[in-house]
Amino acid sequence: MxxxxxxxxxxxxxxxxxxxxxxxxxxxxxxxxxxxxxxxxxxxxxxxxxxxxxxxxxxxxxxxxxxxxxxxxxxxxxxxxxxxxxxxxxxxxxxxxxxxxxxxxxxxxxxxxxxxxxxxxxxxxxxxxxxxxMPTEEPAATLPKVLRLGPVRYDIDRAEMWRGEEPVRLTATESQLMRIFAAAPGQALSRAQLVEDLGRDGGQAQERAVDVQITRLRRKIETDPRQPRYLQTVRGAGYMLAPD
Structure with missing residues (x-):
């Protein structure tokens, strides 16, 4: 430059x-x-x-x-x-x-x-x-919506994740991915759609980057990230959040 x-x-x-x-x-x-x-x-x-x-x-x-x-x-x-x-x-x-x-x-x-x-x-x-x-500060709702993922809970309104009483740190991209998945629980979202929802240019490189972010997010959610229960891969369709 x-x-x-x-x-x-x-x-x-x-x-x-x-x-x-x-x-x-x-x-x-x-x-x-x-x-x-x-x-x-x-x-x-x-x-x-x-x-x-x-x-x-x-x-x-x-x-x-x-x-x-x-x-x-x-x-x-x-x-x-x-x-x-x-x-x-x-x-x-x-x-x-x-x-x-x-x-x-x-x-x-x-x-x-x-x-x-x-x-x-x-x-x-x-x-x-x-x-x-980046998530913004929002007023606490009277009845906050919470997704339960085994021992992990995700507060949709606050964009916060907890494991028991311990907060789980999310990066900006991980937080955005959780917002996207939380808006469509049980629905498979393609990598291309996730790239678009993240506000990034399309292409295989960015789709590969999404794969990496999903892997990192699973480490924070899943008991066994190699056999994901809550952030699932749907063959031919993409990824899906399946809360309890």
Whole structure:
């Protein structure tokens, strides 16, 4: 991305959303920071995983833009570590054509990826799409609708998942998938439909990404993810949520 490209995109971000940019390339880091600030975001930047951890220990962010290829701890490893304690959305920046990095990143808990080199406008659209998928605070209903999935319960109104008395952390994409499935329990939804409902471009790569997200979601719902009882695969039709 050059300086001309960074200044040539019109649009607006979610006002006051706080982003963390993590990239070892000082030039790219600076350009992204300036570009996103011009579109209404608060932006902090880190040069590596160590500095990112320090910032995350003291500040709350609405989204993390994280480069995969960094010296020391790479973006995939950092994503996996952060997912142990944070549900903050993560957008990975990957080298074009590195499919394995993308799949590894999604399996580690990333919400989306963007291949380098990219157009600044596409980054802006991806960031806004992820932020729109985040669940919003809603007033508690008098009788909240709850889906029971064995020992797990999912509160539809609050978009919250619990296992007993312990909350289950969901990423932005996992939360959106649960909203989609909860709106149609017992109904098979195709991968193409899920991609569309998630607000992503179609194609086999995105359908494969949905498969990865389903696998991760099953680990949080199922007693035995290899033999799913509640988030089922319907042969030839897609996936179906089958609550008790």
């Amino acid at each position: 050059n300086q001309k490209e960074a200044g040539g995109v019109q649009g607006s971000g979610e006002i006051d959303a706080h982003l963390l940019i993590v990239d070892d390339d000082e030039r790219i880091r600076g350009l992204l920071q300036k570009f996103l600030m011009r579109h209404g975001f608060l932006v902090s930047a880190a040069r590596d995983a160590e500095q990112a951890r320090r910032l995350l220990s003291g500040l709350e962010f609405d989204l993390i833009v994280l480069d995969v290829m960094m010296p020391g701890e790479d973006g995939v490893s950092l994503t996996a570590a952060l997912r142990q304690r944070l549900a903050t959305p993560i957008l990975l920046l990957t080298a074009r054509g590195e499919t394995e990095d993308r799949i590894a990143g999604l399996e580690a808990g990333a919400d989306d990826y963007l291949a380098k080199p990219f157009e600044p406008k596409e980054l802006l659209l991806r960031i806004n799409a992820i932020l729109r998928r």
